[in-house]
Each structure stands twice: as C-alpha cells, then as structure tokens.
Amino acid sequence: MQSVKEEAVPRPVQRIASRAVDVAKVYGAGSTAVRALDGVDMEFETGKYAAIMGPSGSGKSTLLQCLAGLDQVTSGVIYLGDVDVTSLNEKHRTMLRRDKIGFIFQSFNLIPSLTAKENITLPMDLARRKPDAEWLDGLLDIVGLKDRLRHHPSELSGGEQQRVAAARALASRPEIVFADEPTGNLDSKRGGEMLAFMRRAVKEFGQTIIMVTHDPIAASYSDQVVFLEDGKIVDLMEGPTVEKVLDRMKTLES
Amino acid sequence: MWRTTVKGLMAHKLRLALTALAVVLGVGFIGGTYVLTDTINKSFDELFADTTQGVDVFVRSDTAFESQNASGSGDREAMPEEVLETVQGVDGVDTATGSVGGYAQLVDKEGEAIAPQGPPTLGFGYPDDETTENEDSAVTMRAGREPATSDEVMIDAATAEDHDFSVGDSVDVLFEGPKRTFEVVGIIGFGEADNLAGATLAVFELEAAQELFNKEGTLDSIEVTAEEDVSPGELRNRIATAVPDGIEAQTGDYIADEQSDSVQEALGFFNTALLVFGFISLFVGAFIIFNTFSIVVAQRTREFGLLRAMGASGRQILGSVLVESVIVGFLASLVGLVAGFGIAAGLQAMLRVFGLDLPSTGLVFEPRTAIIGLTVGVLVTLISAIGPARRASRISPMAALREASPQQATFSRKRLLVGASVTLIGAAILGAGLFVSLDNAVSYVGLGAAVIFFGVTALSPLFAEPLARAIGAPIQALLNVPGKLARQNSRRNPKRTASTAAALMIGLALVSMVSIFAASIKATSSRILDENLKADFIITSSAGGGFGGFSPEIAAGAAEQHEIGAVAAVRYGEFRLDGASRFLSATDPDTIEEVTSLGVVEGDVGDLDGGGVFLSTDVAESEALTVGDDLTMEFPADGKTDVPVDGIFETTDIVGSDFLVSLDTYAEQYTTNLDSVVLATVASGVSTDDARAAIDTATSDFPNVTVENQAEFKETQAGLVDQLLGLITALLALALVIALLGITNTLALSVFERTRELGLLRAVGMSRRQARSMIRWESVIIAVIGAVLGLVVGGVFGWALVTSLADEGISEFAVPTGQLIAYVVAAGAAGIVAAIPPARRAARLNVLEAIATE
Ligand SMILES: Nc1ncnc2c1ncn2[C@@H]1O[C@H](COP(=O)(O)OP(=O)(O)OP(=O)(O)O)[C@@H](O)[C@H]1O
Numbered sequence A: 001m002q003s004v005k006e007e008a009v010p011r012p013v014q015r016i017a018s019r020a021v022d023v024a025k026v027y028g029a030g031s032t033a034v035r036a037l038d039g040v041d042m043e044f045e046t047g048k049y050a051a052i053m054g055p056s057g058s059g060k061s062t063l064l065q066c067l068a069g070l071d072q073v074t075s076g077v078i079y080l081g082d083v084d085v086t087s088l089n090e091k092h093r094t095m096l097r098r099d100k101i102g103f104i105f106q107s108f109n110l111i112p113s114l115t116a117k118e119n120i121t122l123p124m125d126l127a128r129r130k131p132d133a134e135w136l137d138g139l140l141d142i143v144g145l146k147d148r149l150r151h152h153p154s155e156l157s158g159g160e161q162q163r164v165a166a167a168r169a170l171a172s173r174p175e176i177v178f179a180d181e182p183t184g185n186l187d188s189k190r191g192g193e194m195l196a197f198m199r200r201a202v203k204e205f206g207q208t209i210i211m212v213t214h215d216p217i218a219a220s221y222s223d224q225v226v227f228l229e230d231g232k233i234v235d236l237m238e239g240p241t242v243e244k245v246l247d248r249m250k251t252l253e254s
Numbered sequence B: 001m002w003r004t005t006v007k008g009l010m011a012h013k014l015r016l017a018l019t020a021l022a023v024v025l026g027v028g029f030i031g032g033t034y035v036l037t038d039t040i041n042k043s044f045d046e047l048f049a050d051t052t053q054g055v056d057v058f059v060r061s062d063t064a065f066e067s068q069n070a071s072g073s074g075d076r077e078a079m080p081e082e083v084l085e086t087v088q089g090v091d092g093v094d095t096a097t098g099s100v101g102g103y104a105q106l107v108d109k110e111g112e113a114i115a116p117q118g119p120p121t122l123g124f125g126y127p128d129d130e131t132t133e134n135e136d137s138a139v140t141m142r143a144g145r146e147p148a149t150s151d152e153v154m155i156d157a158a159t160a161e162d163h164d165f166s167v168g169d170s171v172d173v174l175f176e177g178p179k180r181t182f183e184v185v186g187i188i189g190f191g192e193a194d195n196l197a198g199a200t201l202a203v204f205e206l207e208a209a210q211e212l213f214n215k216e217g218t219l220d221s222i223e224v225t226a227e228e229d230v231s232p233g234e235l236r237n238r239i240a241t242a243v244p245d246g247i248e249a250q251t252g253d254y255i256a257d258e259q260s261d262s263v264q265e266a267l268g269f270f271n272t273a274l275l276v277f278g279f280i281s282l283f284v285g286a287f288i289i290f291n292t293f294s295i296v297v298a299q300r301t302r303e304f305g306l307l308r309a310m311g312a313s314g315r316q317i318l319g320s321v322l323v324e325s326v327i328v329g330f331l332a333s334l335v336g337l338v339a340g341f342g343i344a345a346g347l348q349a350m351l352r353v354f355g356l357d358l359p360s361t362g363l364v365f366e367p368r369t370a371i372i373g374l375t376v377g378v379l380v381t382l383i384s385a386i387g388p389a390r391r392a393s394r395i396s397p398m399a400a401l402r403e404a405s406p407q408q409a410t411f412s413r414k415r416l417l418v419g420a421s422v423t424l425i426g427a428a429i430l431g432a433g434l435f436v437s438l439d440n441a442v443s444y445v446g447l448g449a450a451v452i453f454f455g456v457t458a459l460s461p462l463f464a465e466p467l468a469r470a471i472g473a474p475i476q477a478l479l480n481v482p483g484k485l486a487r488q489n490s491r492r493n494p495k496r497t498a499s500t501a502a503a504l505m506i507g508l509a510l511v512s513m514v515s516i517f518a519a520s521i522k523a524t525s526s527r528i529l530d531e532n533l534k535a536d537f538i539i540t541s542s543a544g545g546g547f548g549g550f551s552p553e554i555a556a557g558a559a560e561q562h563e564i565g566a567v568a569a570v571r572y573g574e575f576r577l578d579g580a581s582r583f584l585s586a587t588d589p590d591t592i593e594e595v596t597s598l599g600v601v602e603g604d605v606g607d608l609d610g611g612g613v614f615l616s617t618d619v620a621e622s623e624a625l626t627v628g629d630d631l632t633m634e635f636p637a638d639g640k641t642d643v644p645v646d647g648i649f650e651t652t653d654i655v656g657s658d659f660l661v662s663l664d665t666y667a668e669q670y671t672t673n674l675d676s677v678v679l680a681t682v683a684s685g686v687s688t689d690d691a692r693a694a695i696d697t698a699t700s701d702f703p704n705v706t707v708e709n710q711a712e713f714k715e716t717q718a719g720l721v722d723q724l725l726g727l728i729t730a731l732l733a734l735a736l737v738i739a740l741l742g743i744t745n746t747l748a749l750s751v752f753e754r755t756r757e758l759g760l761l762r763a764v765g766m767s768r769r770q771a772r773s774m775i776r777w778e779s780v781i782i783a784v785i786g787a788v789l790g791l792v793v794g795g796v797f798g799w800a801l802v803t804s805l806a807d808e809g810i811s812e813f814a815v816p817t818g819q820l821i822a823y824v825v826a827a828g829a830a831g832i833v834a835a836i837p838p839a840r841r842a843a844r845l846n847v848l849e850a851i852a853t854e
C-alpha cells in the first residue's frame, strides 16, 4: 500500500525497471513456426519513457506482452525489477499485473458496465486496496476528467476513454506502465494530449513507461527509442526527434 | 443460405448441445412415459391372457357395476353353489371349477402385515387338486403342492421371495374374521411373472376358504373348459341360458381384457401425471431455446448484416434461423427418444420398488411414441425460434458496419401493456377453470397458468433490473469488485436476465404453489381435527397411507375393553348417483356422535338404523332434497334403490364423505365388510395410559393397523401430505434442472460475448478466482430473481387454488414461509452449480487471445 507517509521517503527504486535477457518467442511449430522475437537483450531504465518502433509484424506487441508477463517466452528470462517474471505461475503473474504494472491498450480499455471512476480504481479494487486519495486527486486533475467521472465509457469520446485508461494505468502508482499504441485510435490533437500527459507522468512522478508506437510524433515524446526488425533489436536512439525517427524508419523499411 | 446455416450450426457446437439438451430432456421424459405406458399395457394384456388361458368361459354373478372395496379388489355378489351343478350339466362343458375369493392379508415373519402400495391383498379358494390341473393355464407351481386341508395355504412367488417364505413355513393370515395360522404348502407364479400386477395372493382349499370368507355354500366364479368341438362363444351362450337370473357367463378372452383394462385404468392416472410433468419440462425448455436463439441472433447481428449487405433477403435470413431450429429440434428429439428408453427403464424400476412386478416384456416402442416425440420436440423448438428469427430478418445491412452495441432495454410502455394484458387474460382463464364449474376445468387451469407464465415473462424485464440491483447489493458489499461486476452484468441486459430467470420461475412457481397447497391442507386438516374429533384414539390401516381396510374384529375387540368408552368404525363403499361413481361412509349410528361431531343440521343420527341415509348440506342443496325425501342410490348388488333421507349434516371431513349410512345398511349392499377407520374414546375415569394399553391389547392380533392418539394421528396425516409434496417436487425437479441448464447456457453465451472484457479484467489484475466468482454470482442473481418471481406467481396460484377449493373443505390458507425461503436459498445454491462450466471457461480464458478478439 502506498500511504502518504511513504511519499516523503524516496521509493526504493531499482535502476533497471524491466529487462529482457536473450528472449525468443516462437509461435506455432514446424514449418509454420513464426519467430516473433529472436534473441532480444534489452534493459529499460527506471523513470524513463521508452518507445518501441518497427515495421508491422516486427514483434513489438509480442515484446511488450512478454515484458509485461502477459505472454510466456519460448526461451530467455524477463525481469521486472529484480523479479524473474518467466518463473512465476499464473496466479503470481496476476498479482504482479495488479500491483506493479499498468496497462494501456490501443482500444477497448474500459469495462462498459463500470463508470470512469470505477474503471480507474479497478486494479486496486480487485486487490481490495484503498487508492491513495491525494495521488488520485492529483492524477485526475492532470487528466482533466473530474466532471466525467460518473459517466460510463459509452458516454465518453475515444480520447476521453484513452485518458481514463491512462489514469487507470497510473492510479495504483505501478512500477511500470506498458502501452501498446495508446494513441493509435486518436486524432492528432487528442493523441497529442494523451502523449503530453504520459510525458508529464514520467517527468513529474518519475513513472517508467514503455510504449509501442508506429507514429514518429509519439516516439518523439519519449526518452529513448528501440527499433525492432524481424524480432531483433536493430537500433537504439536516445533523445529522439520526429525527423531523426522518420529517417531511421525509412532505412528500416527499405 | 443452406450452407451458411449448416456452417453456422457446426461452428457453435456447444451452443447447439446446450440448446438441444433442454429438448432432449423434455422429449425424453414424454417418450419415456409413452414407452412405459405401452410396455405396461402390453405386459398386462399378456399376463391376463396367460392367466385366463385354457379357461373358455367364466360364470359369475351379474352386478350393476363392480365396486372397489377397502382391500383394493373388486366386489361382486356370490352365487349359490348349486349353479356349479347346473353348469356342469350344460352340453359341451368339459370341466367346471368353482372358486371363492376375498380379503386375505399375509403377515411376514417379523409380524408385520404385508401390504402392497395400491394393489389388493387377495385370497382365493379352489377345490383340491384343480388349480393347476388345467394344462393350458399359465398358473404354474413353483414349489410344493396345492392346499388340501383347512390349515394349508399356497402363496405367490413374489411374496414368498420378498418375505422369505418357503414350503413348510407357517404364516399368519388376516381376514374379515379373526387371524388364522396356516402352513405354506405351495408357491405359484404366473408364467414369467411372480405375482399378479403387484397383488399378494393366498390360495386356500375351497371349503376352508368358503368358511374364512363367510361364503359357505356359495361360489364367486366358475371356470369352465369346453369340450374340443365347442367354441368358447358358443359355450358361453349355452351356459348363459342355463344359469338362473342374476348370473352371467363370459368368455375367457373377455375376462382377460376386462382385468387388463381395469389395471390399466388404475395406472392411467399415473401415466397422465408423468406426461404432465414431461410437458411442463418441455414448456420450460421452450424458454431456454427461445433464449439461446435470441442471444445468438444478437451476437450474430454483424454476420446477418453482412449477409444482408451481400444481397440476402430478410426472408432468407428468417428461413436460415428457422431451418437451424428445425435441425436442432429434430436431432435433439431423436436423442430424446433414445433417452426415453432409459427414462422408461428407470420409471419401471421405480414401479418395482413400489411393489408392482411387471412380467419381463421388453420395452415397447410404438410408432406413436416417435411421432409425438418428434413432432412435439421440433414444434417446440421451431415456435421458440420464431421470435428471434424474425428479429434476425429485420437486421439492416447497416448493422454490418456498426460496432455491435449491447442493447439497453429501457422501460417500455408497450411491454408493460402487452405483458399485463396477457397476464390478465391468463388469470381470467385460470379463474374460469378454478371458480366456474366447467367441463374441462383442469385444462383451463393448465392453459391459464401457461398464459400467465408468458405474461409474467413479458413483464419480467421490467422487474429484472430493480430485482438484480436489490439482490446484488449484499453480494457487492460482500465481494467488492467481482460482486459489483456480477451485479452490473446481470442488470446490463434485463431482457436476457429476465427470460433466463423465467424458466426457473415456472418451476419454482409450481413448486411453491404445491407447497402452499400442501400447507393449507395440513392447516385445514389440523383445524378440522381440533374442532370436531372427540375420539382419543384413531385406528387406521398401517399400510397404503392409511387407506387399506381391516377386520371389524378390531372395533369389536376394542369395544369389549372396559377402559374404552365409545367405539365407532367407519367404512367406505362405492355407489353410483345418476351414473357417476360416489363414495359413501358407513358407521355405527349409536356411537359416532360420541367420537366426532357431525354438525347435524336436521334429523337424528340414531335413525340411520332404519336403513336411511344422512346427506351433507352441500349434497342436500345440489340434489334439492330434504328429510323425508328419497335418494336414488345405485348399489353393486341391488342396483337402483330408493333410500330415505334421514337427516342432513355439515361436518363431512371426519367421516370422509357426503353420504352416511349405518353399518347394517352397508352389510346389505356390499360383500366385503372391512373397516377403514375406527374411532374410540377413553372411558370416563380411566387414565389415558390404561386405555392405551387396553386398546393395544385389543389390536395385538392385527399388525395391519396402527393405533394413534390425536397428536400422532395429526402428524401422520401431515406426513402423508408431505410425502405427496415430495413426490411432486421430485417430478418437477426435471423442469428445475432444465431451467438451471438455461442459466448455464445464457452465462456461457455471455462469457463468449464478453471475451474481450474478461481479457481486459484479467490483464489489469483480476485473478482467476475473482473471474469465477464474478460469473458465479451473476448466476446466483439470475437464479434468485427467478426464484423470487416464482414465489410471487406461485403464491398467487396457491392462493387461487386454495380459495377455489374452499367448497371442498380446504378452509385455511397457509403459507409455509420457512419452506419458501429455503427454496430461494436452494435456487441460489443451484445457481452456483449452474455457473460452474461458464465460470470455469471465463477463468481459463487466455488473456492475450481475449484482448485480441475482435
Ligand atoms: N498468436 C499468434 N500466433 C501466431 N503468430 C503470431 C501470434 N501473434 C503474433 N504472431 C506473429 O508474430 C509476429 C509478430 O507479431 P506482433 O503482433 O508482435 O507484431 P507487431 O510488431 O506488433 O505488428 P503491428 O505493428 O502490426 O502491430 C507476426 O509475424 C505475427 O504474425
């Protein structure tokens, strides 16, 4: 539980939030086997905003899901902080997701029968933990949804829904947030707001975020871009800008 | 279109199986009942054809009708022994054997009276060495020989086996007169059967039997075999002209048919009851089918839209769904018919437990069974699918492009109007059946109830939302998120929740109606006993739910004890009034008013000694008779007789009928004189314990009766009602099981529909346990909604039923609150069971695939 008192003490942070050690992921078997990840070694630093980019089918979503413990790797080891995720059973991985990880998907992020507020506190409610009221309040201020909290997802716009999803991902102050194309379904204005919000979370609260994206603009909000091709990491770029990313993408796709 | 239909079916095997299961069970039960009925009928036809085989003509006294006596067998006047000589003298008669019959009840080795539930305890007397002399007869000696002296007896093989009697054992036998002891010298069977339709049999030597049955110098029947060149019909005619008036001759075939018919008639009620329960099950099944098709059509909206966009017409879509329903109905009915065999075998085993040993004929499958089973199964499925199919045909091609949004059922005026009107119409039909005297009252009641069920089902979405909210509140408080989601999900689509719950509602409505009815009967009977019964002791038959008869010696013996005050026996007899069968009670006019109040309105009960009758106020009114008028009663022996009305009485409940005569009058009209109830008081100044000891002594020779004080008697009566309630509930269990399958089905489809949502929940940290719990509690909410609606409807039904029977003497309306609450709890528990498969499915869901699902 994150109490207000603990807030004063700095969080006991690992330098590395997430780590993949020689990870391979093979779908299927025999002649139809697809090697979605092929020997990925990568460390994601705490408090950083990382973006994963690459052509379609390069294994971005697969990598993200393996890092989050949603999917099992074929070989290699995944660490979340100092926990070996690949050795955990289903029950413990569920606990891990609930307590230490936040998720934002491209679409269908919210439970239709729950209000925005209920969706935001869902992971904590599932864990029967009380949300940190102050933190939540501050979060909602930033997300700017205070007047829509009692609304159901069907009454919110796509952008609002994604922001609710982002608020949910951050509400329990997880060690790390995974986002798979969070702005994929949004227009550029809403997408920009969403990205700015995530950027702020990293800057102001030291939140670690790993985001998959196709969009060079989205990538430009991050601290570091990981380029993936055919299941392998082919490049790393620190301090990306739109132009630099676009350039790199062109060479990748050709 | 045909190919899409078949493909659609194959793609959803689970859905297909679950829908089909409801039809399978319903058709199985109906088919099983028919198979059993046909099997029983055939085996009795064969059995009686066997037992009368070799007998060409039967001679017996001619009666107006055959009345049922207290020992469960038919009653007929005896004929003088001289008739035998007359018959023997007829040209063409080869052999003629006279016999007598009567009440004879065997006592087992533990001293308990052997009493089959329903079938009679028969005694016969045959001349020595003639019973099985006829070589064609199917009556076979299994062991020993025939009785030759007055202290020997031959018994049926089933009784011998069940109660461990063998040749050489001694056995006590109860008669109208005193108890006697015999030696078992022979054991007989009937072809392959060990007994005759469940009856116990004691065969004595003829002269001994004549004395035992008070039939000295008389015979009940004469079995005749013809000489080789004479046909049975011809011989029958010759004998008929030779014998005096009042005696008839019938061919062996005629007698076989008659006996078989009478057994089949006795079992007819049982068959009808089973069929009713089968149809109730199918009716409940119809709701499930409707529900499944509705949900599936909703889920396939995009698919149908796409088909429309590609040029399929609405009619084609309609046809496709209907064809799917016909295929499902047909396949399920086929499986149901096969299952029917198993059900028939099970029911047969159940009958055997009740003492009805059927000869081992293989199960009989008449084409009629298949025709009815298939027709009903397919029709029910087809009709249930019409609504959903029409909805599917109206889906616009645009639907293919839209994101399918769950329909939000809102309050609808139209629904309220239609539902309320249908309910009212049903109530009117039901009311007509209950309160207006109509010819087919039962059909009206059934139809009315069915229409009400439709009406309430139409209305139920209006209640489902608030009910789900209310029932879900404590669950949510207790379980946090899974509870909250369960509650929300059950409210999300009130129509679906309501129609799923409706199936359970029907079963519970019937169960609670029967419970209320039973509680009311108990309350009424308890009140009647309190108010009217003065007797301290009640003696009834210990078997057959207290309906058997017993020797008048018991009442006589009790009266001799000086610790006992007044004693009055009551016995029942069948007679006809304007051609309709009625029952009269006979009692001792001098003592009856000391043991119970009769509520005499007019006349003096003591006058009954003169041969008159007392009528209940109801009958006096309906027949427009007063004291001094004559009532024309038709008796088995004397035919139509004018009986003077001596008085009118109000309280019919204790004596048990609307017609009261004296025991002497009874003895004049009926051959068998067995008491059904004996009421006795403690003599003044004697302690209850002493009186009890005295009455126990008086009955010690008769293990076939039970002596009870008022409290014990009341308890026994209540126990009988509870037993019946239990039986009906057990038969309704099938409908309840089908309703629960419906919940399983709906939830399975909902889980499928909410795959993505479940995946998301699991991704953000819902444990498998929590996922299971969420589905489980949604199921509980649906089940409890069904139970609550069922209780309300059942309460109204029960009230209507009890009120309508106020004239029949059910004056109290009692609600067994504890029992009804237990039903709701049980429904909730059953909901948990119903949720096991879908909950498991939800918990097993692969998170990634779920998220990826379109
Ligand atoms: N469940 C699966 N079974 C078989 N193959 C799969 C499965 N999921 C992904 N793949 C394959 O693995 C490879 C990587 O897929 P992944 O979804 O990670 O790509 P991506 O980089 O996220 O692509 P996109 O940008 O299109 O989302 C692809 O070739 C894909 O076809």
Ligand SMILES: [Mg+2]
Binding pocket: A060, A061, A062
């Ligand atoms: Mg992807």
